[in-house]
Amino acid sequence: MAAPSNRAWHVVLLVAGGLLVLVARATVNEYILSIINFVGIYIILAVSLNITNGFTGLFSLGHPGFMAIGGYVTAVLTFPVTRKAMFLELPRWLAGLQLPLLPALLAGGLCAALTAFVVGIPVLRLKGHYLAVATMGFLIIVQVLITNWESVTRGPLGLNGLPALTTLWWVYPWVAVTVYAAWKIKFSSFGRSMLAIREDPLAAQCIGIHLFKTRVLSLAIGAFFAGVAGGLWAHLVTAITPASFSLVMAFNIVVMVVVGGTGSISGSFVAAVIFSVITEFFRPLEESFDIYGIGEILMAAVLILILIYRPTGIFGSREPRFLVAKES
Amino acid sequence: MLQIADIHVYRGKTHVLKGVRLDVRKGEIAALIGANGAGKTTLLRTISGLLRPARGKILLEGSRTAGRMDISRLAPEGITKLGVIHCPEGRGIFSQLTVRENLMIGAYLRSDKEGIAADYERVCTLFPILGSRSNQAGGSLSGGEQEMLAVGRALMGRPELLLLDEPSLGLGPIIVDTLFATLAEINAQGVTLLLVEQNAVKALLLAHRAWVLEIGRVTLSGSSRELIDDENVKKAYLGGT
């Protein structure tokens, strides 16, 4: 295992990222800015799914379900009181409440993490592809519940006219926090327990790793960031509907993790950037040439090719050498 | 009949067989003895095509081959077709199939209905228990019966060379004796046998010639008489004295 991280490079990357955000704010137009925001949200999603899926090997397709929970909680909390009264039937304490974005995001993330605990305790007893299927079931159940809980969610209509609070200065600090947290976890003893579980659950248990606790925690940590990403998403698009968080989205995030390399933070980061740029690039192309679906087809093709020819992804489980300090 | 020339086999990164050479003569019973992990099963799996050697040749000369032919690159189904039939470790009974189906699947590559029926009768005479349980699921048989089923199934393919992987494993001594007597009978009917065994005494008593395999190399070879008398073999495999 690698030794502690190379702090100098991390600071350099952080400063460079900050400068890039500044430059982007000053130069490019609104449309490009929104794409850069989406890229950031996808980075959060891919890196956080990597904590669950890559580190611990829990193949979850439920990420958009946690996003949906975070997104709706955040949206309801930031929704202006006057509009709340118009559209929703909320309990009194909630109806009169309007929070700034940060506490709303934290609340959204925490709700998602809490759900992960509740769902994870029974479901995480399943392994491998059965877990994947069960988490997919979870995602669909979340969608159905949101669609039918009309007094809070307005059902299939969703909530629109949300304040457009999400900016680069919201998204990218969260990107930094997510990556930092993932990095800290990966190179801690907790992270090593996770990797041990992924490689050989039985052996991990034998050396005293608490299997179940580690699994539930890694699902919950992933879910927290997914919830935050959902909140950022809602306030970027300024609308949120049950259909926003679909199985296709789960698939896209999984593709990023698998292609980047399950377990590699840098891999997820890079793959998230590449794929979300490609998707956003194809969207106008699809619309103008009437070739809907091309982006997804390409994405799926790349996934299948990677699975056949390089099943460990681009980076494997590793991080680039220069980001990790020399082994002691 | 079978000549193994300098075979190297890797499993993952482990070099399991490091240049094994041996030859099995037509009509004999040959035995390969050695400890756990020596590579005995790997060798049989390589002969039957389940594993590919990295280097080396496996030459087969039988009535269904044109002269001598290298079978080391053939798929298992091709090798089975040539009359080399492998009774795998742990018997490999299809537990959901009936006893009869298990035997019939041994004749999968054949299409001579009458010949198959005759061989079925023959196997049921050799192992009467199989005939009386023909409609039972393979998985419901006892260990000894399953071993008989595995041997019977192999016979259904009309083997010229029969590869047997640990046939005595997990069986009581009386059953082992009956089984080995039957193996001798099968050999007397003209089937060449290559037997892999941890039960070295039994194997050496049955076989004409034998090899000792140690961590991927043949360290000793000769007639089984010679090996029984060999001091090292005695100490390592025959329980001392």
Added chain:
Amino acid sequence: MSSGYIAQQIVNGLILGSMYALVAIGFSMIYGIIRLINFAHGEIVMIGAFTTLGLLQYLGLPFPLVALAVLIVGAVVGILIEKGAFRPMRGAPQVTGFIASLGVSIMLQNLGILFLTAQPRNFSFPDYLQRVIQVGPVSFRSIDAVIMSIALILMGALLFLVHRTKLGMAMRATAENIDVARLMGININRTIMATFAMGSALAGIAGLMWGGKFGQIDPLLGFVPGLKSFVAAVIGGVGSIPGAILGGYILGLAEVLFVGLLPPIYSAFRDAFVFSTLILILLILPNGILGKGMEERV
């Protein structure tokens, strides 16, 4: 709630169950032989539905011929998917195959959108298949009777094939132990291909039925039958063909009765009900009703 109403609901459940069962059989067979949850299986239902639409409505071929063609198209698509995506990654971890099948599924859906547009199309059968038949308190269309009988005939044929022929024996042997099957001289590539072909043919014909039953099709229609048939296969015990049939009918009946017998507000929760059942069964009865043990349990 009259007994006639309940009888009607049961018939509706059996119709839906026939379709779930046909799709679930393929799921189960494919899982049985290579331990793959083939998520792309539902997309063959979609392809079957569009093939029916093209041949029956646009080309005007007679119905029996269309049904036969749909079976063949389903089989061919199944073979292509197996060869193109799953064979190259045979031996990889099970999750890899599952994710790849999700990829194939999304690819097929979007190929459908690309070439056929996402617009739903109306699907109508000739009049003689639309006639309403009244039996006592129960009424159904002739197509519903056709759906149920085709399903029963095909299931019978499949069970015969699997249990009474040499190919079926080879399939069962391969499902149990691939290595030993090869030692018997079985060409496992061909056997696996045959399994995909048969399972996919049944899914294709289920597409014909789906279109006939619901009257409208679009490139995303495979999602729901695919997912629910998977649930059906799990209920019955993945890997078991009789289990898949049983699971299909149970799920079909349960779903229709859930909607038909409970107050209407609950009917919106039908899918949540289906998937909660799935998760519950996975947890409580992981081998399903007729299953024989499940891999990967640590």
